[in-house]
Amino acid sequence: MPAVLELQKIQKKFKDREVLKSANLELQEGEFLCILGPSGCGKSTLLRLMAGLESPTQGSITWKVEKNFAFVFQEAQLLAWRNVLENTRLPLELQKKLPLEEQNRKALAALEKVQLKGFQNHFPHELSGGMKMRVSIARALSSSPRVLFMDEPFSALDEVTRFSLQKQLRDLCEKEKLSVVFVTHSTYEAAFLADRILLMNTQGGEFILNEKIHYQQAREDELRVSSQYQDTIARVSLKMREAFV
Amino acid sequence: MSRRVNLPALVSFIVVIAVFEIAVRLQWIPEFLFPAPSTVLNTLLENPGGFATAFFETLRGSMVGLLLSIVFGTTLAVLFSLSDFLRKSVLPFAVFFQTVPIIAIAPLLVIYFGFGMPTVIAAAFIVSIFPIIANTLLGLEGVSKGEQELFKLYGATATQRLWKLQFPTAYASIYAGLKVSIGLAIIGAIAGEFVAGGGLGAMIDSARTQQRIDIVFAALGLLSIMGLACIYLLKILHRSLQKIRPYGMNLKD
Numbered sequence: 001m002p003a004v005l006e007l008q009k010i011q012k013k014f015k016d017r018e019v020l021k022s023a024n025l026e027l028q029e030g031e032f033l034c035i036l037g038p039s040g041c042g043k044s045t046l047l048r049l050m051a052g053l054e055s056p057t058q059g060s061i062t063w064k065v066e067k068n069f070a071f072v073f074q075e076a077q078l079l080a081w082r083n084v085l086e087n088t089r090l091p092l093e094l095q096k097k098l099p100l101e102e103q104n105r106k107a108l109a110a111l112e113k114v115q116l117k118g119f120q121n122h123f124p125h126e127l128s129g130g131m132k133m134r135v136s137i138a139r140a141l142s143s144s145p146r147v148l149f150m151d152e153p154f155s156a157l158d159e160v161t162r163f164s165l166q167k168q169l170r171d172l173c174e175k176e177k178l179s180v181v182f183v184t185h186s187t188y189e190a191a192f193l194a195d196r197i198l199l200m201n202t203q204g205g206e207f208i209l210n211e212k213i214h215y216q217q218a219r220e221d222e223l224r225v226s227s228q229y230q231d232t233i234a235r236v237s238l239k240m241r242e243a244f245v
Numbered sequence: 246m247s248r249r250v251n252l253p254a255l256v257s258f259i260v261v262i263a264v265f266e267i268a269v270r271l272q273w274i275p276e277f278l279f280p281a282p283s284t285v286l287n288t289l290l291e292n293p294g295g296f297a298t299a300f301f302e303t304l305r306g307s308m309v310g311l312l313l314s315i316v317f318g319t320t321l322a323v324l325f326s327l328s329d330f331l332r333k334s335v336l337p338f339a340v341f342f343q344t345v346p347i348i349a350i351a352p353l354l355v356i357y358f359g360f361g362m363p364t365v366i367a368a369a370f371i372v373s374i375f376p377i378i379a380n381t382l383l384g385l386e387g388v389s390k391g392e393q394e395l396f397k398l399y400g401a402t403a404t405q406r407l408w409k410l411q412f413p414t415a416y417a418s419i420y421a422g423l424k425v426s427i428g429l430a431i432i433g434a435i436a437g438e439f440v441a442g443g444g445l446g447a448m449i450d451s452a453r454t455q456q457r458i459d460i461v462f463a464a465l466g467l468l469s470i471m472g473l474a475c476i477y478l479l480k481i482l483h484r485s486l487q488k489i490r491p492y493g494m495n496l497k498d
Contacts, residue, residue: 053394071398077391081413081490094399094409123491143399 001028003064004179010059019045020205032180034190037200043183044151051149069147070140076132078124084135085120091143110138130161150182170219191232209239280459288459300467303444307434310369318377326385343375347433351440360441368437373426380422384415417493427475
């Protein structure tokens, strides 16, 4: 698979604090990459650097294809005064490349992808936490990105909603052939979602594990009780314990 | 939100009026200090045209002053939110409008603007502009980091950010500022009328010199009605807007 994005020797300092020392990373086309690590290890910083929300102190970030990405935040970040359709079409509205009708058509298509058809006239306060996050994902999809950056998007949700959204996201990314960088601190989440897991050290942004994940079973709910899935979690958890405890 | 009459307020109003009526009639309070509510009502009914003219004059002066405050106050708040330099260099002088008592500068306004409406408008403007600047600025800068980044990611222009993010976010603060400024604009207009003539302010001033305390109280009653009516109108506007879009959702009246 060709690379989509390449990070070389990335250093990031916030004043005197060095969050990333020399991070190297390559994202492959169509790959679901999970960056796993404890809080404060720099995984969100790395994601923000890829999205251009931060600039590296040193090092280079190279897009191997046309730069076309969307970002999903930890919180849904929906604008309370805009309904679901208006929130979903926001990126298209700001980019002003398409007429309003086309923006609405694309936004509705994105809402259908996250199974929110029929909710376009609702306002955010009328939605559950899981639905808000789905609108946030639909908003990201509305601009037809090739790469999706996701910063712990399901961490604030209850387990049932989280499991359901993980499955929906995985299906969606396979169907749309999206490349994804997904930051999480949950081994269970990473093991379910990822094609590849990168485990980050507590400091300096060094990867202490770079493992491809492949299951014989499809990424359905049954996978969660399979021995292969449990083995993956055990392996990654063991590596985490060795490194952090 | 309940649209029913505020019963506790109505009951306490009736009780206070009744107590004063009885207290004055039984001569517990001398009438030259506090007229009976029925006397005040009679005074109003004796000259309804005069009171109505004065009422609408004061209303016009205060509302034009308020409108100017909204236009200039909002513009200044936007400029301050865009430029740190401008805010640091101009905002301290805007505080002047909040701290200097209007009654102290009203004579100056007569010199600058002459007798009549322009001075009244200027006084209402000076008194009511600061809460609009301060609250609008607070609201415009109250955008969360996440929302700012969202707009940055999609390459929003400064104008898009202002209209599609900052103003809607600032709604609750702007509404709060307006509620304060409405009352202040009426106070400013009255202070202006004391020195420049016209409206209920001049009526109060003239009644004071004639010891007509009933006229003073009648004018004060009308001023209270004016303030309440303006704030009620603002609330109706706010509720109507909220039916269309949930701006300032957590606002409590």
